[in-house]
Amino acid sequence: MRVDxxxxxxxxxxxxxxxxxxxxxxxxxxxxxxxxCVYSKYSAGLCFLYPLQRFAGLPFFLLLGGYGIxxxxxxxxxxxxxxxxxxxxxGWVCPIGFLQDLLSKLRAYMNVDLSRFSWxxxxxxxxxxxxxxxxxxxLPIGIGNSFFGLPKLTDDLAVPFCQICPAKPLLPMFxxxxxxxxxxxxxxxxxxxxxxxxxxxALFFTAxxxxxxxxxxxxxxxxxxSLFKKTSxxxxxxxxxxxxxxxxxxxxxxxxxxxxxxxxxxxDIVTQDxxxxxxxxxxxxxxxxLRATFAGMTIFPSTAKGFLKRQGAFEKV
Amino acid sequence: xxxxxxxLNRVQKRIKRHLSMSVREILDKMDEDRTxxxxxxxxxxxxxxxxxxxxxxxxxxxxxxxxxxxxxxVPEELIYAxxxxxxxxxxxxxxxxxxxxxxxxxISCPMVKSxxxxxxxxxxxxxxxxxxxxxxxxxxxxVKMGExxxxxxxxxxxxxxxxxxxxxxxxxxxxxxxxxxxxxxKLTGLKINRSRLRKAIKTIQKAQIEVRRFEKVRMSQxxxxxxxxxxxxxxxxxxxxxxxxxxxxKGLNDELEERLCxxxxxxxxxxxxxxxTGSPIIFPNWKMPVLIEESGGILVADEFCTSNRYLxxxxxxxxxxxxxxxxxxxxRYLLPCTCPIFSDTLDRRNRISQMSDDYQVEGVIYHILxxxxxxxxxxxxxxxxxxxxxxxxxxxxTDFSPEDVEQIRTRIEAFIETIKGRRR
Numbered sequence: 247m248r249v250d251x252x253x254x255x256x257x258x259x260x261x262x263x264x265x266x267x268x269x270x271x272x273x274x275x276x277x278x279x280x281x282x283c284v285y286s287k288y289s290a291g292l293c294f295l296y297p298l299q300r301f302a303g304l305p306f307f308l309l310l311g312g313y314g315i316x317x318x319x320x321x322x323x324x325x326x327x328x329x330x331x332x333x334x335x336x337g338w339v340c341p342i343g344f345l346q347d348l349l350s351k352l353r354a355y356m357n358v359d360l361s362r363f364s365w366x367x368x369x370x371x372x373x374x375x376x377x378x379x380x381x382x383x384x385l386p387i388g389i390g391n392s393f394f395g396l397p398k399l400t401d402d403l404a405v406p407f408c409q410i411c412p413a414k415p416l417l418p419m420f421x422x423x424x425x426x427x428x429x430x431x432x433x434x435x436x437x438x439x440x441x442x443x444x445x446x447x448a449l450f451f452t453a454x455x456x457x458x459x460x461x462x463x464x465x466x467x468x469x470x471x472s473l474f475k476k477t478s479x480x481x482x483x484x485x486x487x488x489x490x491x492x493x494x495x496x497x498x499x500x501x502x503x504x505x506x507x508x509x510x511x512x513x514d515i516v517t518q519d520x521x522x523x524x525x526x527x528x529x530x531x532x533x534x535x536l537r538a539t540f541a542g543m544t545i546f547p548s549t550a551k552g553f554l555k556r557q558g559a560f561e562k563v
Numbered sequence: 564x565x566x567x568x569x570x571l572n573r574v575q576k577r578i579k580r581h582l583s584m585s586v587r588e589i590l591d592k593m594d595e596d597r598t599x600x601x602x603x604x605x606x607x608x609x610x611x612x613x614x615x616x617x618x619x620x621x622x623x624x625x626x627x628x629x630x631x632x633x634x635x636x637v638p639e640e641l642i643y644a645x646x647x648x649x650x651x652x653x654x655x656x657x658x659x660x661x662x663x664x665x666x667x668x669x670i671s672c673p674m675v676k677s678x679x680x681x682x683x684x685x686x687x688x689x690x691x692x693x694x695x696x697x698x699x700x701x702x703x704x705x706v707k708m709g710e711x712x713x714x715x716x717x718x719x720x721x722x723x724x725x726x727x728x729x730x731x732x733x734x735x736x737x738x739x740x741x742x743x744x745x746x747x748x749k750l751t752g753l754k755i756n757r758s759r760l761r762k763a764i765k766t767i768q769k770a771q772i773e774v775r776r777f778e779k780v781r782m783s784q785x786x787x788x789x790x791x792x793x794x795x796x797x798x799x800x801x802x803x804x805x806x807x808x809x810x811x812x813k814g815l816n817d818e819l820e821e822r823l824c825x826x827x828x829x830x831x832x833x834x835x836x837x838x839x840t841g842s843p844i845i846f847p848n849w850k851m852p853v854l855i856e857e858s859g860g861i862l863v864a865d866e867f868c869t870s871n872r873y874l875x876x877x878x879x880x881x882x883x884x885x886x887x888x889x890x891x892x893x894x895r896y897l898l899p900c901t902c903p904i905f906s907d908t909l910d911r912r913n914r915i916s917q918m919s920d921d922y923q924v925e926g927v928i929y930h931i932l933x934x935x936x937x938x939x940x941x942x943x944x945x946x947x948x949x950x951x952x953x954x955x956x957x958x959x960x961t962d963f964s965p966e967d968v969e970q971i972r973t974r975i976e977a978f979i980e981t982i983k984g985r986r987r
Binding site for chain 2: 354357358359360364365486487488489490491492493494497498507508510529531550551553554557558559560561563
């Protein structure tokens with residue numbers, strides 16, 4: 247079983263669903279843990295970050311009523327989705343993740359060497375996604391409410407993350423809508439945010455081409471998901487005793503997670519960047535050293551035989 | 564002919580005769596065993612050829628270059644991809660040790676002395692006919708060995724980081740592997756391209772399919788092959804071309820798996836199951852495995868760089884770009900290596916612990932060659948780990964000489980009796 251191929255197929259299907267699902271009236275609600283953009287016309291569901299920022303922007307007293315219940319409803323749906331699939335949303339569903347994987351495939355096809363972050367760089371920027379997450383909640387709160395008599399923030403800062411998220415200009419393109427690619431000169435804030443958005447878009451194409459899943463290292467959705475990952479049914483387990491530290495797993499990991507190879511004590515190995523693509527299990531040559539579990543049951547273990555099969559060692563040279 | 568030359572010739576002939584005799588003795592003893600798998604004959608022939616006709620081993624068809632290697636840290640995939648043939652030169656012959664003592668102090672390890680002895684005097688042509696000899700800078704003796712061997716053969720040293728956990732050392736080693744690739748291309752004049760490298764990786768993976776099968780057979784409760792034969796299988800990989808070796812092991816595996824079904828064992832299945840680890844056992848230094856199995860134990864597992872560890876870890880192809888394949892090869896040779904020259908002993912502890920579970924080991928014999936300090940230094944931590952698991956360990960410090968055989972026999976017999984006693 248080549249999981250990487252199955253994953254690509256599922257990613258493709260969910261991409262179609264998330265971009266065009268609305269045409270056939272599919273609606274998965276407004277609490278999806280994936281960057282399915284509100285600006286794309288026919289999307290089958292909505293990225294949870296959008297309602298989160300919208301509701302955070304409401305004055306406090308409004309949240310005590312019906313709006314609060316609505317927010318709780320979306321949040322409940324979000325948590326339910328995460329409990330079922332954990333961070334597999336990033337690896338298997340997210341359309342932005344899929345586009346990055348396609349860029350990587352293109353790079354590999356063009357025989358361009360992949361780039362990796364140095365360990366120091368990776369560790370240094372680990373906190374960026376959490377900072378973004380905090381900002382995307384705090385800034386809207388400042389719009390809806392006034393603190394210590396200070397003036398409220400400008401309305402132009404509404405849904406701040408969406409304004410710089412690469413999904414906003416990118417995904418509507420698949421509906422034929424290119425209108426989000428521009429710099430908005432209507433106000434100072436807008437100029438800054440839309441310029442930032444364009445820079446991030448350019449960076450998205452160049453950096454994700456050279457480095458696998460470049461954007462995911464900074465995605466606040468991944469930060470939000472990682473808060474709930476302990477509660478999830480789907481998980482990745484490691485048996486440190488069976489591991490020979492050969493490093494195959496961390497080398498092929500699209501997120502360049504070192505812990506997957508270096509960790510020897512902890513059994514639950516879903517780290518903050520992990521997207522459960524299961525590539526590590528595929529390249530692990532030790533029986534049961536790594537395995538994916540669902541509700542405690544092993545659904546995909548690493549095996550020496552499976553490793554050799556996927557490597558094509560049984561085929562004729 | 565001068566007096567000196569004459570003397571040298573006599574010494575050379577004597578060593579050759581002795582070597583032949585000691586190899587014959589081992590092979591004859593193996594032959595007596597009626598329960599031996601039939602497919603072992605292929606490996607016996609290879610051992611025989613090693614002494615009698617090592618020209619055949621290094622037959623240079625279409626001008627193929629021969630690359631001699633020391634240690635398991637030399638990436639063989641690259642050698643095959645460059646169109647050359649690797650031959651591992653780590654030596655285990657007592658007869659050439661004396662020769663090597665002219666170059667290194669007495670306390671240095673017998674393996675290095677033996678290898679230098681072979682290189683300094685043309686006892687068997689294998690050691691002189693290499694076009695390049697690659698030595699990773701592992702232990703101190705090997706580091707100094709390069710300089711000595713330079714007098715006799717072209718030598719390439721591979722620098723090796725000692726702390727494999729750090730990012731710097733991994734990058735450093737990656738550079739060394741790239742350097743090795745360049746040197747090989749210079750040697751053979753053949754460019755290592757992606758398709759050749761991929762083919763070489765797959766060829767070795769094919770051998771590893773059989774190695775894993777072989778491991779599975781040995782893990783079973785029924786002893787269907789003797790430990791010395793298993794060591795022989797892995798040891799002959801030194802001199803054989805990987806493809807013909809793979810075919811032979813495949814045949815052996817088929818026979819052994821059939822034996823598992825029919826229940827034909829080489830000894831009583833209640834014989835104490837022993838794991839042998841420590842300094843490498845290299846043919847014809849067959850002292851330890853023979854003694855263990857003559858004393859009533861069965862050598863079910865070994866943790867040596869010359870056998871179990873040699874082909875266990877595998878290169879994982881991911882992206883098929885040159886840089887990614889080289890990265891995969893570099894990682895496979897450095898990261899899982901449990902050689903005690905690395906600072907961290909946890910990998911080796913884990914490995915032995917896991918192996919003693921997998922092979923249902925009842926006792927561990929820790930073999931230390933006199934002068935092999937890294938293995939000696941690691942012994943205590945391994946002993947403590949085994950103590951926690953309730954597995955007894957016996958430390959045997961020896962060299963290649965046959966003098967202490969009977970003393971060791973007594974100790975091993977006592978050890979095996981204790982294991983039997985513990986069962987009751």
